[in-house]
Amino acid sequence: MSTNTQKTDVVATLKEAGLSGLIAGALALPLAGFKTFSLNGVLTAETRFDWVIMAAVIVAVGRFLLSMGQNSFLPSLSSGISGAATSVGHAINKNNKILLVLLLAAVIIFPFSPMANRHSLDLAVYVLIYVMLGWGLNIVVGLAGLLDLGYVAFYAVGAYSYALLATTYDLSFWICLPMAGIFAASFGIVLGFPVLRLRGDYLAIVTLGFGEIIRVILLNWYDLTGGPDGISSIPKPTFFGMAVFSKIGKDGLPPFHELVGIEYSSLNKFVFFYFLIMALALITNFFTLRIRKLPIGRAWEALREDETACRSLGINPTNTKLSAFAIGAMFAGFAGSFFATRQGFISPESFTFIESAIILAIVVLGGMGSQVGVILASLVLVLGPELVRELAEFRMLAFGGVMVLIMVWKPKGLLSRREPTIRLHAKPEAGEVK
């Protein structure tokens, strides 16, 4: 009896695998089956059927193994993985403080370690920008539950406000930074007023449109923004108005290495950038952690859970949403002005929809509302593609594949456990079933 069912199972699985292989082959035929090249200036195509067959075989075998394994090894594998993840999670929870201190120490020591060079510092800054943006968007999406697909618009507003203020009025970075935040926040409010009555998918579409509007304005308002030419030679920040990061002093300010009395190194500037974005990101983080425990933070989460119930408890949904939107936008503005000063050049190219999508992916993959999750997801999504540059044209394929895998294994994101903002009783021991 059981061998019989097993037999039919195998047959069914084989059929399914064959079908998958056929579909893959049919898809691969136009996609990979032909290769165009120029022969003496004439466009010619050559066939590449071996690739098609390979794709079909890989898919068929993969599908077969997956279906076979579904009953035997996959569940044990996935339960093993999630078990390991849970125990790691418990370990993290138990040694939370120690782990965080160690992590922070490692991050602080990193620029002084032998690993630090121009490339690694640049990469670290790049990741930290996304960590900060992820933390900012986490307020809007993770806490308040407002799906925002146009977050990059506020990032752009911050970047352009610093670039324009600094190049036109010669204002210093330290004055422009808060101003960029305020500008971005006011854009958040202006956008928020008309659209926050919408919910879920509708809100997402409108924010998507808003993001595109900002980009198109930047692209076409040539007199102000330079259009596609962008804005170049954006000034670098000073060391809190006390020194500059060049070999010789400028504008009456001494060079940084003389001020602190160290050897000149071109790396100094990059180390400073590293600490600057780290400080900005940490401010975002501490702000979020703190505001979560305040009434406004709880109201955001309550709105995410049930807007109707909030209304019945006397919470003004519009104001509450607007505050989340504005605060999220403000942090994007800070990050934007940092981006502008680090790059020294910005153009609308840097603020396309894919940026919004990546930031949103960081928040979702990290586990909505989880601060540590954002760090992990940024590492995976930003550092990952950089580390696998050898994969060349398959890089984005791997990127997408990793995203799909994470979502399949952890549908709620890497770290989805929500920590209550207040407790009546002492925290139960890790692992204890509530």
Added chain:
Amino acid sequence: MSDLSNEIAGVPLLEVEHLTMRFGGLVAIGDLSFTAMREQITAIIGPNGAGKTTVFNCLTGFYKPTEGRLTLHHPIKQEKFYLEQMDGFRIPQHAGVARTFQNIRLFGNMTVLENLLVAQHNNLMKASGFSIFGLLGLPNYKSSEKEAVELAKHWLDQVGLTDRADWDAGNLPYGDQRRLEIARAMCTRPQALCLDEPAAGLNPKETLDLNILLNNIREKEKIGILLIEHDMSMVMEISDHVVVLDYGCKISDGTPDHVKNDPAVIRAYLGEEEDAELPPEVAQDFKGENA
């Protein structure tokens, strides 16, 4: 119907006058008037689709009534609030009308205690200086939060959920969720509490506990309770005043005893005598009550 024996005595809390609610051509409520008193439980009953929940939605600002006046006499502020003119979220905030929902609406991924603190949002928001003092960690806010937790604890005790204060609200058993929703509404410090089918899905023991809870609220908090309920034995036991709706119109209004014997009510529930094919549970409810 307006014989004197049937008059409800008390201090008026909520006056509903000529309330009409139309959705397009459909008249959900037609010219409904009644008065709910302070320190009394007023039940609104009627067959399915009679417009009971619509009345609640008008009272709590979820719908703007087509016509009519809804006056709340606030006993502490000594002020009248015209609910039909107020925004939905201002009604609980200023006029002190709180409600629960027929299909429970808790903040499922937040803990029980957090649910009760969200209910005290407006007070806490002021205390936290609209988050600014709170962010700075000023002691003023800390003490307000402590007070809020004390109020939450009081209601947790009342509904017997103290042990589960740190559970996610969505993980509570059904009966606990119903009671938590009442506790959450009470944490807004209301003057009028509107309960939409609080006993739905509860077992007989839980219903009994609910009766005790509601009587306690009425006596100790000295507020008025409005109640929509299908469980007739519960309605007849705890209500001081019953309003019966059918097809959006009031067909009876008075003490439970009066309503129970009103031919119009019996007709609405049981149908005309010719076609007295009544659902057995309804018949039993009425028989049990009249016995």
